[in-house]
Amino acid sequence: MTAPLIISGPHTHSKFSVTETMIAVMLCLTPATALGFYMFGLPAILLFAVTIASALLFEALCLALAARPVGRALSDGSAILTGWILAMTLPPWAPWWIGTVGAFIAIVLGKHVYGGLGQNPFNPAMVARAMLLVALPVPMTMWVLPAPLLSPGAPDLGAALAITFGTPPADIDSVSAASTLGHVGAALDGGRTLDRILPETFDLHRLFFGNVPGSMGETSALLLLVGGVFLAAMRIIRLNIPLAVLGSAAALSGLLHLIDPGQFPSPLWHLSSGALMFCAFFIATDYVTSPVSGVGQLIYGAGIGLLVVVIRTWGSFPEGVAFAVLLMNACTPLIDTYTRPRIFGRDRRGRPLKIDEGDAP
Amino acid sequence: MQDYLVILLSTALVNNVVLVKFLGLCPFMGVSRKTDAALGMGFATTFVLTLAAAASWCVETLLLVPLGLEFLRILSFILVIAGIVQFTEAAIRKISPTLYRALGIYLPLITTNCAVLGVALLNIQQGHSFAESLLYGFGSAAGFTLVLVIFAGLRERLARLDVPAPFQGAPIAFVTAGLLSMAFMGFAGLVSQ
């Protein structure tokens, strides 16, 4: 008999694995992505494909450079997921090189300089988004009105190729529009009050179903919510972070709204616009960059929610999700250190419990 | 009252002395290996910076301006800062020898922490009152402490990571500092100053 393997126990294992987790997340992202495809048509699909292909390419390149097994590591699905999330946050009709540069930043700078999967302290997709937003403010805020697939206004394949890979046709300006956040921000800066601005853009119904200008995958709060609930139902994520993000954002914006409804939009508007819903379920919940303990996750989520509202309300960027996530990512190690669970038989500060004489059964 | 709040927010977050103004990078890289040491360094710097901001304001307005000796500003500020640092060093050595050892060479180096002199000079340049100077110094130091501690937490985790050989040590720390700096850009525009 050949010698059986000599390693320490346990000698059996649960069915849970990294790859399955990644696939489950992708499945839950599918509804919102499909809607994005439908709303923004062929250019969005092309950009999506380019971004994911670039992410895979850079991942393979980095793995080869680090002399690791390329095929096996690629199959874990993490690069696809990063590319996917990044593509979801880009303007749908952005040129191809935005997706490629973004994938480069995310995979190389965000992840592989730290050693690859599981090592990065910052969310790679958010690193890419923030860096693109800072470096390329114009293409990163070129939103278009939804032009559903097969509808008369939608670009055909030729036009789509031109939008993504070539020079955009002259009439693209006719469809470009401001996102809800950008529009409200700009109008508020222009000295108008909300009760005058909101009716122009704010339609909760449309925001909810994604029939508004915005990033490809972030527009439909409803479908993102559905995906998120599935994610939680499959026990891939705990609801601590999403609830903390949404709750704190709603609380702060609600408070502000109560103080001055003319200056500050209502919490529902905050929740359903921009990337907040997407962030709450799919970005903030990234295992690698979020705290591990329940309390830590609540603190982290609350931090993101508050920062998002603060940056949206007072900051110079229309959307604060990327920055908020990065800032809280930076705090994650500290949060982890200070929110360790109580050890069995010890009190919170790590001292052994005292025996209470009256305790005996 | 609101002005003071704005100064505090502005110096601590928006115009963070390390990540936005890029002052005081030496202790930022040097004392961020361990959270405890970073916290100690942060407190020591806070003490020195606040005191130096106030003292330099006094020297400027009570001594230099009346005597028309503004050209001695940098010289006298450095003198004042050096004195305060020496005092802090003696005090920490007595109060917490552990912290004294952990801070090592960086404690006397607060003297040459450009953030300290920078904040003192900025105070004069921006024509702050005494209270504003004090707050400006404190806010800057609080921002310094905040990012130092956050960065130390990150670096403690970095130390356990499987970072590729070319990036180990200082390079990955600089990459991280850069990303952190980018994250702080999110605060841009929070207060207009």
Place this chain on the structure above:
Amino acid sequence: MSLISLSALRRTAGAFAGRGGIHPETRKYLSADSPIEAMPLPSILRVPLQQHIGAEAVPVVARGDQVLKGQLIGKARGPVSANVHAPTSGKVIAVGYFAAPHPSGLPVSTITIRPDGADRWGARLPRLVPEQATPDEIADHVKQAGIVGMGGATFPSAVKLDLRKRFALKTLIINGAECEPYLTCDDRLMREFSEELADGIAIMARALGVEQVIVAIESNKPQAIEAMQRRMLAIGCPARVTRVPTLYPMGSEKHLVQAVTGLETPARALTAELGVVVHNAATAYAVHLALRYGEPLISRVLTVSGFGVTRPANVKVLIGTLVAEILDHCGGLDGTPDRLLLGGPMMGLPIRSQRVPVIKGTNGILALQKSETRRHREMPCIRCGGCIKVCPCGLMPMEMHGMIQAGDLDKAVDIGLLDCVACGSCSFNCPSNIQLVQSFNYAKGRLAFQQSQKHQQEETKRLAETRKARMDAIAEAKRQAMARRKAEMAARKKREAETETPAVPAPAPTAERTG
């Protein structure tokens, strides 16, 4: 709300205070319905002298001796140790080192007996009527019988029975949880020998002087629960069977105490400090045999199971029987297993060779195939927190692992490494297949090694001092000898001189010696 109802609330709160634990596939069906069968006499018995925690027993037989069944062959040495007895009659053919039933395969002091086939009993333990014996006598009897904790920890049971001298004990918990997957030997014991078990429990309760007895059995063993419930009256003091949830690691001593009584044992403390003592069900059976029949611990029931075994079974084997012979008895192996284990799949020890003996703490022999071990290649930690979620001790396994990998053992200790019970829940649940438990075992071993170095350091100092003292003494003695010789020389000279001029008085030689 009154105090009573408050405390009742606390006691019914979640199994492990609402955290930790896993639900591995138990696969107990493989052997749960096979009655305990006795194995025929094996061809050779290798009885290690170290089958327990504590000091190794000292052999009291030599090569060539004839031994009888139950005869003492290894004598306990020191307070924490256990006697070893001959499992059958035969001839001692070797006293020396053989491979231990241990992953390292390192040698251990072993007495090898070739059975003569007669299985002749020697002198049994002295008779004792437990109902009239004092607790001390019972404990001493258990000690003579060489009984150790049979759940796997192998802590000498007599030492645990003596805890009553140091603590006010109130509750005896009989651990029938058997939370390890696959294992069914305790289940079968409780089903088939409930009367004997109840008797053993009653004797232990008497020896401990406890007020109540609780038999804790996991909910997935309804027949065992029913069987034990029928015998509760026989125990003599308030006794009940408690059905505990099927949740690994329910059998861990401190977690079982918490699940049953709601009391959380402080870190680094004994459950006895809370007035609770936990004994294994199989230990109770051994106590019954020792007290009623004077039989020392020379055999035990174990489960042979796993997809790699042709005929899974529960077998009563003699201590010292080789694993290979037991497997043969169960129809042999079905191909090469991925892992061959002594004990359960969670905490059992892998072995290199089948030619190692089973010992007092061996509760199972498992041959697991790839489909059961489900071992995949290791991936980087993605910080999913799965290990933290299932850790019954409230630790952060991934953080500890990271620190250990980075070489920072002290930091790992700071965040609780030494509170880890190595139950394996974290590794089981890790989606990246990281060998967390091995990492912790390595770190603990390394720390123990460093500790022993420290100990040796002190020892070295002591040795160096005694040596210095001895050297000084020798030097001093030499000097004195020299001085004496000098004095003698001087005296002789004087005598010689005296013979010439006898008028001078003799000097006092002692004055020179003291110098």
Place this chain on the structure above:
Amino acid sequence: MIEAVATMSALGLGLGTILGVAARRFHVETPPIVDEIEAQLPGTNCGQCGFPGCRGAAEAVAEGAAPVTLCPPGGREVAVTLAEITGAEPPGSGGTGQDAEPVVAFIFEDHCTGCTKCFKRCPTDAIIGAAKQIHTVVNDACIGCDACVAVCPTEAIILRTKPRTLRNWHWPKPGTPADATL
């Protein structure tokens, strides 16, 4: 000009006074640490550190001329304590570098003549035996100091890594397969 000089002088004088007071107020006694260091060393004067005896080593450590890890018999424990005393960087706790496998002496009994030279030289009395008898090493007492190897006239003594036993065996670090087979 005079004003400038006067101002700077006044500033310097003022700060100097404050610092002088602070130096007295916060004065810290630094005890001689050589004795403290020596107390931590094994005291066997085995000479593995390259200094003449433990006292010499303690002086070297106190001056900073020798690293805290200089004492092989002391191992990591001593190094950590010394680092605490001297304020030097403590050695890592689990790395393979600092705490290498301990070594012990081993006597080839075939070559041993029973001359008792090693026996007399051993600082910890780890060699047992008498004149004209074959000597053996007590592994638990031996510190691997090399003294006996040097004096053996028949070169019957070597240093080897301390043999593993069930008592000191532990699981290897995951990912180091070499140890698994021992």
